[in-house]
Amino acid sequence: MAAENLEAFFSDTGKSLGTEGVNRSEETIRRYGENTMACGDVMPAGVVYPASTADVQAIVRAANTHGIPLYPVSTGYNIGLGSRAAARAGQVVVDLGYRMNRILEIDEKLAFAVVEPGVSYQALYDELVRRGNKLMLDVTSGPPQGGMIGNALDKGAGYTPYFDHFGFSCGLEIVLGNGEILRTGDGALQSDTLANWHTSKYSFGPILDGLFAQSNYGIVTRMGVWLLPRPPMVRSFHFAFPEDSDLEEVIELCRPMKMSNFVPTLFRVANDLYLCGSEGESAEYHASKGKKSISDDGRRALREKHGLGAWNVSGAFYGPSAAALEPMIQRVRDHFGQSGKAKYIDHADAGGVGPLQVAINAFSGIPSLGELGLLKWRPGGGNLWFLPGTPMDGKIANEFQRICRGIYEEHGMDYMVMNVCGPRFARGLHVMTFNREDAEERARADACYRKMSEEVARRGVYVGRAPIQYHDFHMQQAMPVYRDACNNVKTALDPNGVIAPGRYGIG
Amino acid sequence: MQTAFSREQLAQPEIAEADGILKTCVHYGFCTGTCPTYVLFRDENDSPRGRIDLIRAMLEKGGAPAPRTVHHLDRCLSCLSCMTTCAVKVDYVHLIDIARSYIEKNFRRPLPDRMLRGLLAKTLPYPRRFAAALQLGRLAQPLAGFMPGRLRDLVGMAKARPVKMELLAPNVYLAQGERLMRVALLAGCAQQALDRNINAATIRILQRHGCDVIVADGAGCCGALPLHMGYERQARTLAAANVEAWSRLLDQGLDAVVVNASGCGTTVKDYGHLLGDENAKRIGAMTRDITEILAQLGLRVTGDMKPYRVAYHDACSLQHGQHVTEQPRRLLKTAGFTVLDVPEKHFCCGSAGTYNLLQPAIANALGQRKAAHVGSVDPDMIAAGNLGCMVQIGRFAETPIVHTVELLDWASGGPMPEALQGRTLRAPPPVAELSEQPAIMPSDAPPSGGAGIW
Incomplete structure (x- = not known):
């Protein structure tokens, strides 16, 4: 990765996101590289803070243009599994937690919420309580400030009947490695009105959602989460x-x-x-x-x-x-x-x-x-x-x-x-x-x-x-055909390999 | 975290203490997510672990701190949210106090800063001076537009809340009926100048619940305000006077020191650390927030309070400094109110002692954020256990705000809080609708709606 490419990337990203959207301070780079693993710190090249899906697209496009590897994190409290540290040194962390932390929707009748990557368990819990505590979300026993999307995509889990966080998610919006936006499930319908995006996964065609769990094929910017009626x-x-x-x-x-x-x-x-x-x-x-x-x-x-x-x-x-x-x-x-x-x-x-x-x-x-x-x-x-x-x-x-x-x-x-x-x-x-x-x-x-x-x-x-320090190690434990299949999907969805190369041993 | 202090540096008690604290921080970073300034700015130097690193560098280097370091440490609210979140329980409160004191001794602030800080330190802890300053501020209102920024903000805040001053003279207010306890009340400093109703309600309810309440001769400001500005010597002097005043009462029997301003309560409970002597430790150990004492005594209510919707605001000093979160809620429920949790309750309102005077822009952002959250639960009134929060939230919220003890006093036979008088309160919903609350839930769980299927 040439230094001038990196400068050009940050210049383009700064134009799209504004100065508030880019952070390259020495302290920031050092802290984002810190983690709790045995491997030592993994310093990124800088951090960017998108505020919208359009911002994420702009970042991914700039990364493609200049050949810059990105590393998205939601809230970054994946302690013991990597924190906010990138898969490899020199990647640019895309911190979705700072400015993409809106609860987009809560449907109390159908019991689901739609959230951005920066929404924490505590934030959604607080909002549900504010609304009368009629619905319950499944939480981890980890940090309350942990992000719901990040946890679900990493196959995290809790303890209630809705413990399977990826299983009880429904309907994703993803910025693919090529910068295009994909909606999964019923959201795939070419329509402005998507009645079942966050209520049904078994829509027409292959179930693509699973491709975005423990992978690096895109950046998820929106997810539906099913909720349980709170028991008295x-x-x-x-x-x-x-x-x-x-x-x-x-x-x-x-x-x-x-x-x-x-x-x-x-x-x-x-x-x-x-x-x-x-x-x-x-x-x-x-x-x-x-x-x-x-x-x-x-x-x-x-x-x-x-x-x-x-x-x-x-x-x-x-x-x-x-x-x-x-x-x-x-x-x-x-x-x-x-x-x-x-x-x-x-x-x-x-x-x-x-x-x-x-x-x-x-x-x-x-x-x-x-x-x-x-x-x-x-x-x-x-x-x-x-x-x-x-x-x-x-x-x-x-x-x-x-x-x-x-x-x-x-x-x-x-x-x-x-x-x-x-x-x-x-x-x-x-x-x-x-x-x-x-x-x-x-x-x-x-x-x-x-x-x-x-x-x-x-x-x-x-x-x-x-x-994350063991992702390559574990991928080497897989059968070769599985490894090849994962890499082939990567090539299809992220042809220039800009999204988190190395994460889960892919790319 | 590794440190590199010299043997000579470690011979200084405050450096040795800082060294011990610094070494416990391992940079997990949980603190960042609940730190108000980090959430606002995403600047590592405005996060607890970033500040810890700045403090380490400042103390290791010695001499005058860099202005940039002072800038970031000044922006810390000392809300202690980070201490609640920290997995390894870094003793941040004492570390930041050491740092603030070091800055005051080793850094020459610009003249306007020095003047403002000096003015605050010389007026706020002394109720008569503070009341006079408030009056001056009010008189200066017409000129506010011509004043420089910070002074204009200060004058603007003088009108934020009407002055209801009553300075309590040393006295003993006798228990009604059988005496169960003999307690000393910290009458406070700024609170006496701003809101007489809080002490009045506290004394009434304690008397009603069988307490002799003593306002001790010689007790005054707890020292928190100067302590958090780095004026450690002034804080120690004030604290020592209180310890002496209350220690004189021990011979005749003293069950507790009662505090109704949680910012003060956190400091008084920590007198043992601040002063380091046995008397101070003893006084600190017997100090209770008013809600802790009432929970211990068992609240007796008239039973005719309507279930008004009360948004309960957790003052940082109460929730993070003293870990008192259940008692106020339980007491308010016992009193008959419907208690509402506020989203983002772990977050500071921006008051933070003198913070809203010294860092008005950040304080305003936090105050507006808090007021929006409070308003979002549609309350009839807001309750808080700290006057600073009441003033700060009151600047931005439409809903009347009262001290928790005022509501408890009202429910147990006292007058309706002055802030509610003359207001039309909504008729609460029928009791039947409210009885669907669960009998047993985790202690801090709010009531459940159940979505109609259970």
Whole structure:
């Protein structure tokens, strides 16, 4: 990329967007390059702030003209997966969060919202509350300022019946790599009146929406989001199991409850460190200088302090009243009671336990900050998320626990995991916190991540989302035909390869 | 974050403290999304982590700070929204206070700035001087058009709110009925000059709920206003006077120091840090916002309050500084009001102590933004727990704004707040429609509509 091309790009973009639309200050470049990964910072060439879809088109066209790679972010709080850092150094970050943060529409009758990329969970939640709190959105347990479009396109998820954020999105507007605008679903109709754009995905022709999840074929500038009528009553239930090996039984107990959809939420099956880790720093980190995993005694002490188990199950029911939900709660208690090991924690008591209140908020569609405390477990600001999943088979899940726990310990990391369980599959949220300012510990974190990826792949398991530093690595784990197909689509929709080359290992 | 202070620098207590705080920041950047100035300007130097970096560089280098650094640090509201959001809980409030104090000691501001800041520091903490200054400001209104920018803004603000001054003399207001508590009330400084009703309502409701209320001889401004302008010595002097005044009451038994201006409450609760002695720590530990005390006492109401729609504004000092968010809402609901959350409630209104006087352009932008959000929930009235917010929001909102304690006092047998008198309040909806609120939801969840299917 020649320097004069870059200057010409910023000059053209400045003319289109105004001076407010371009930022090349040294501080901005440094901060946008920062991330929490093991690879170090990735400095962009500058940042641009579009205010409209037309602005995005102007940016993409200028990028094509001058051969400049772009890197779009929505709000940039993808902490542990890349933050706002670009796929490769020297790309121009297109920050959609600053000036494209409008809630374009809320249809209260059909229960959907239409948002721009900068709309956060907190912003939509606030607006729904303002309108009387009749509708509930599914939230993550991550940062409330996180962007809804960014999360959905990265296949992020929450915990309520509408947990699948990409699955419950409907109707996209995309600026393709060639600068043209594509509408998906019923929005593809050549018309000024689009009655079903955000109500139906199964319109005429191929379902193109999926091409824009975890890819780099365009910049999504608008998305419909389906909303759930807010239940008047949310009643959570929680069970603590004492032993690490109880995971097998937990998974076996959860599966029929989800397979039948008797429990409407997903199950959060979190280990001791995932829950207790959000409440404070590791008491053993400094003694071992971060070289050892926390001891079994240390974990036991944390469990006793917070009244939690080695594995902890949380779920919730929705209904008109507490009385109406009581029989369901009782049935779940009877079901989990079969094990003879589960300690029941009711809704009221759980409200007094910080990490369980996080679960209640998540089931209630309320953005909250509680889980971010996990990032303080070790000093130095390093954070990676390893996100494979297991079939909902207790023996397999336990085997994965054994493998991953062993690899964490081998690398002196602390095993922090939550399995978010559906009927057939559980996403395994593996948190890795490490001291990013310590080169040796950083290298261990990197090695730990790579080894786990290889070991689970050997057993037929792929990751879901991934930190951006590993996108090429994971794409190399795919079958060659899949890689070729992804690159061929890239060539068709973004012939000059200007949109985020390298993201998800494409282009 | 790595720092590079010399051994000599670290021998200075404030540098050592700053060093400890700086090292905890790991630049996750969650703070940026909830920082008002970053959201407005998208300038890294106007974000908490950007400012933290500027402070580090300024303190490491020593000597006079760069004007650019001062510019960005001056634009910080000290709203502490960043502290609520921060995953690793960086102690930003004490870091920015150290930085402000350093600037005042090491930076020569332009003459108009020095004059304005000096004027504010010499008048605001002293109610009689402040009242006189307000009167002067009013008299100068006709000349406002001929004045330079900042002075014009200042004079303009003097008319923003009618003066209802009442300076409380040292006194003991006895409990009605059985005495349950003996509390000291911080009568305040600017608040006494601007709105007598807040202290009057506070004293009435505390007496009604079994409290002896003492306005202590020798207590005055809490020190927050000079502290946040960097005048640490003046702040310490004021704080020490309060600690001494209230400590004298301890022998006869004192259950709490009650504060009804949350900006002051945050500072008084932190006296232990500011002064560092045991008495200060003791006073800080027994300090409560008025809503904390009333929640503890259990609010008794007449029961005939109509469910007027109250937009509750979370003052930053109350929500981010003291983490008091549930009690005011619960009390207002108990009192019979319909409590409405305001969108973007984590965001500052722009008042921020003297901020709206020193940074009027940003403060106006934030005030207008807040007023629009408040108006969007269609309230009959606005409630807030801090006079500064009341003045600031009142400049931009059509809806009357009152202190939370005025509404609670009204609902428990006191008079209708003066700001509501003479206004026609809408008839609230029938009670049946309001009874659909859920019995149990997460504690801060607002009521649900349910879309008619549950």
